[in-house]
Amino acid sequence: MVYDFDTLYPRRRIGASKWHHLTEALSQGNKDVFPFSVADMDFKVAPEIQEALHEAADFAIYGYYHPQPAYYEAVRAWQQRRYGFSCRPEWIVQVPNIVYALYQLVRTFTAPGDAVIVQPPVYPPLFQAAEQQQRHLLVNPLIEGKQQYTMDLADLEVKAADPRARMLILCNPHNPVGRVWLESELLDVWRICRKRDILLVSDEIHADLVFQPHHHTVLAALDQKITDRCIICTAPSKTFNLAGLTNANLMIPNENLRRRYQAAMRKTGIHGTNYFGTVACQAAYEKGESWYQALLAYLAGNRALFAETMQQRIPQLRTFPIEGTYLGWIDMRALTLSGQERLALLQAADLHFTAGEVFGREGAGFERINLALPRQALQSGLDRLAEVVLDTGGLYQQEKKNRPGHA
Ligand SMILES: Cc1ncc(COP(=O)(O)O)c(C=O)c1O
Structure with missing residues (x-):
């Protein structure tokens, strides 16, 4: 059986938590971007679960x-x-x-x-x-x-x-x-x-x-x-x-x-x-079982995309091998930004991750990214991250050059 993990289902309409937070956070009001925060998935559940729930709902005595x-x-x-x-x-x-x-x-x-x-x-x-x-x-x-x-x-x-x-x-x-x-x-x-x-x-x-x-x-x-x-x-x-x-x-x-x-x-x-x-x-x-195995294979693909993109295009941000979970952990400290500056930078690129600080002070300077979403939306988010980090790098070089005393 082939399962569809690629269709984009924006969940704003049903009040899904991560979309709810996103609506509050978006700076540019781009309503099409997917959030990468709360740890749930933007995939429909297995057909067998849908059937069981339909049957339970149709019985109509709750x-x-x-x-x-x-x-x-x-x-x-x-x-x-x-x-x-x-x-x-x-x-x-x-x-x-x-x-x-x-x-x-x-x-x-x-x-x-x-x-x-x-x-x-x-x-x-x-x-x-x-x-x-x-x-x-x-x-x-x-x-x-x-x-x-x-x-x-x-x-x-x-x-x-x-x-x-x-x-x-x-x-x-x-x-x-x-x-x-x-x-x-x-x-x-x-x-x-x-x-x-x-x-x-x-x-x-x-x-x-x-x-x-x-x-x-x-x-x-x-x-x-x-x-x-x-x-x-x-x-x-x-x-x-x-x-x-x-x-x-x-x-x-x-x-x-x-x-x-x-x-x-x-x-x-x-x-x-x-x-x-x-x-x-x-x-x-x-x-x-069969849906679950297909999900794992899809998530493995997203995980590979994340690892490759980070290594090849944004090597200045360190990441860690994901052994389990569909969550990536990104070390943003090389950008030397304060928490507020980091948030502003990500918001400007319509990227909504989970700030590392919420996981304890040991998470300061990190961001957690949720990879359980259609690959196209993940790719688009990673592209925006690469662009904004490159821009920031450029800005920093420029700023350093402009400092008094710079040779
Ligand atoms: C480690 C861990 N425990 C518990 C939860 C939440 O579980 P529940 O929704 O059943 O309260 C999460 C959700 O992200 C989690 O990552």
């Missing part, structure tokens, strides 16, 4: 519901097939979305005054879940290496030894730097956390979006001991473009932890998620 065993089986089987992780159906806790779950996990398993460890630059809710709930934040910044980012394990030892440390929230694959953590790296994290009895929460929402030869390791699948001492966050929302249907799944193998989490969630008044989200999730995991 009362309270309960996910049926087939739902849990679909989630379980996906984990088994993709990652060899033998998740039991009873470990799965359906939640409205991962950000809600992260906040709730912090509330359930830490107390005010405790500390949570995070590894910035990282998706902001991972640190906001601690900061906004009177928990301390212990920052274990990633190391920006020559080729790639790595974890600072020596610093993690120090942070984990802080008597307030109770939880580490891992992002794997890592948004925004695109790393897919190796088994050996995950084992190192586990060894450090085990010594200090720190609970590991692994946000694996981007797990399915990993490019060869890299492969995703479900943290809980690494070792029996880890299975019992970690919580995995997963969802079909990134993979199958379903974020607006608010449905996600935690996998909590430890029964005591699971019961505590479920009791705490009930206390927030949540007693179910979205019917359509449930239908879409089940259809995606049961029938979406």
Whole structure:
């Protein structure tokens, strides 16, 4: 089956978040440009999901519901097939979305005054879940290496030894730097956390979006001991473009932890998620394989286009190999612009990325670009970036020449 990822569907009309932000930000009012910000995709979902949703909509009774065993089986089987992780159906806790779950996990398993460890630059809710709930934040910044980012394990030892440390929230694959953590790296994290009895929460929402030869390791699948001492966050929302249907799944193998989490969630008044989200999730995991494989191939093409364009036309801006996620991480520091100047420059070229600063101070001077859109729109954005950077380079040379004392 051939799927269409090339048609341009501007989503302004339906209030899609990234188009909504774009409307506010566009300087020149060019309504045809695609935004590169919020992490969802500008592709229609798999036909099998559309069919399942049509069927559910046509039934036209939308009362309270309960996910049926087939739902849990679909989630379980996906984990088994993709990652060899033998998740039991009873470990799965359906939640409205991962950000809600992260906040709730912090509330359930830490107390005010405790500390949570995070590894910035990282998706902001991972640190906001601690900061906004009177928990301390212990920052274990990633190391920006020559080729790639790595974890600072020596610093993690120090942070984990802080008597307030109770939880580490891992992002794997890592948004925004695109790393897919190796088994050996995950084992190192586990060894450090085990010594200090720190609970590991692994946000694996981007797990399915990993490019060869890299492969995703479900943290809980690494070792029996880890299975019992970690919580995995997963969802079909990134993979199958379903974020607006608010449905996600935690996998909590430890029964005591699971019961505590479920009791705490009930206390927030949540007693179910979205019917359509449930239908879409089940259809995606049961029938979406062929669309998903086609998506991965298309994203791999966009990723190659991004890497080639950046290397050949804009080598002064450093990028990093994208092992997983559909997000690129661009180092703009060579342009020596302030955050405001950078924003103005990009806006002038109708480029709407996500400013690196939102991922923590470690992201200052960077931009995150979303590559999950029709190639033509990506190409056009990259062309505009190349032009504006060249212009800026020219301006800087000119400015230097004009400075007094310049030979
Ligand atoms: C690492 C990570 N976790 C969670 C989310 C959001 O998940 P949800 O929409 O289920 O709250 C995102 C979205 O970009 C993400 O990148």
